[in-house]
Amino acid sequence: MKIKLSALAEKLGLDHTGDDMEISGVNTLEKAGPEDLSFLVNPKYAQLLDTTRAGCVLTSGPYADRVGRALVSSNVYMDLAKVVNIFAKPQGCLQGVSELAYVHPEARVDDTATVYPFAFIGARAVVGARSVVFPGCYVGEDSAIGADCLLYPNAVVMGSVTIGDKVILQPGAVLGGDGFGFAQTPFGHMKIPQIGTVIVEESVEIGSNTAIDRAALDTTRIGRGTKIDNLVQIGHNVQVGEHCLIIGQVGIGGSTKVGNNVVLAGQVGVADNAEIGDGAMIAAQSGLAGKIEPGSRLAGTPVMPAGTFLKAAGSCMPRLPELFRRVKALEKELNAVKAAANGGNDDE
Known part of the structure; x- marks a missing residue:
């Protein structure tokens, strides 16, 4: 061009x-x-x-x-x-529904949509206008894919999941797998059926090998315009707001609420039932629980104001070996003083 x-x-x-x-x-x-x-x-x-x-x-x-x-x-x-x-050159080279795809007779695929060979479209599923479903994708029964969506190879949309318009699922993304719910019993861990759903609003992108679990009873929701990186785990019943950035290897525990315009940097861990306010930014490898105020800038485990963490990490942590040696030397001097005060008997 x-x-x-x-x-x-x-x-x-x-x-x-x-x-x-x-x-x-x-x-x-x-x-x-x-x-x-x-x-x-x-x-x-x-x-x-x-x-x-x-x-x-x-x-x-x-x-x-x-x-x-x-x-x-x-x-x-x-x-x-x-x-x-x-x-940019768009991915793909086909149009229409391949004869090598399985499309259930009760499914509805728009005439302008494309379904590649070896994709599976389940009963009563809907694929919207101009959406593209690449090879190896699974779209379960009663799921709905909006218009202008891209489901790249091996993306999985389990049953009864709803995806809005202009959503991109990168290869291997999984939406609507069971949430991690087990009851402890004298006979082992009993699985709690996860019968809720996942709703992904418009213009969301979900990275490769990211998993978004279906809710136990209600809805796991990803808000409009949010972008999620590769290898992210979002637990059941999590509510993610609009226009968030969730970077690689983040893990969000069940029933957490994430506000709008939140940034979670790489490898952030969020405990169950946390609440993160609008506009919060959490630095990489931080661990957080409880309630995070809107607009917070936090880092560390447990999280603290980012400036405090940087001062501690930059000034204190590199000096820990030296400080340890100094403490040992002071202990030795203190013991000598105590021994002298006791007339050489340091058994007290």
């Missing part, structure tokens, strides 16, 4: 400097060629503007005069995403 720089600027609503040219791709400042568009998001890489071979650079105003051609943006990262979307 090729597009004129002037047409690209018009499409994005941006100004451009320098003469017009055809753009054929997007690449980094180091690897871009004369027909590529590159970008400068982080000013610490500004020195690369002097050596890049890129035909044009997407950047903010202060750097536009350092290259021959520039697309001038007030939000470079956002406009970069738009540019990459223009050049």
Whole structure:
């Protein structure tokens, strides 16, 4: 694909400097060629503007005069995403419903949807307009897939799960598996049937090998616009708000409530029945329980204000071996003083 720089600027609503040219791709400042568009998001890489071979650079105003051609943006990262979307090639090569897919006679698949070979669409399931179900996917009975969804290979949507429009399930994502519910009995752990459901609202993306458990009795819900990374575990009855970011290897215990615009960084662990307020940001590998106030910036296990944690981690923890040696030396001196005070008898 090729597009004129002037047409690209018009499409994005941006100004451009320098003469017009055809753009054929997007690449980094180091690897871009004369027909590529590159970008400068982080000013610490500004020195690369002097050596890049890129035909044009997407950047903010202060750097536009350092290259021959520039697309001038007030939000470079956002406009970069738009540019990459223009050049990105969609996955897949088929249209329509493959004869090698199993579609139950009672299922309803929109005429504009695509179902690849070896996908399974169960009884009374619905697949909406322009949605794509790749090979190996399972869509269980009574489930509903909205319009413009992408279910990449081996994604699983168990029975009675509802997915809104424009949802992306990356390969291996599992929605609606049983929540982890067992009753302890004299005879071992008795499984508690999980008969609730999962609702995923519109424009949610769920990463590879992420599991979102169905509720025990009610609903596990993922709010509109939330983005979930790979290898995340979300327990039964969890309520996740809108426009959250949940990064890889996060685990959220059952019945937790996560507000809107919350960020949980990698490997955050959240105990059952916690409540995280709107706009909270929790640093990587933190562990939290109870109630977290809106707008909190927390880190550590147990969590504490992020500034306190950074001071402790940066100032105190590296000095622990030295402090330990000093305490041992002080103990030895104290014992010597006590022994001298007791006339050499330190048995007391």
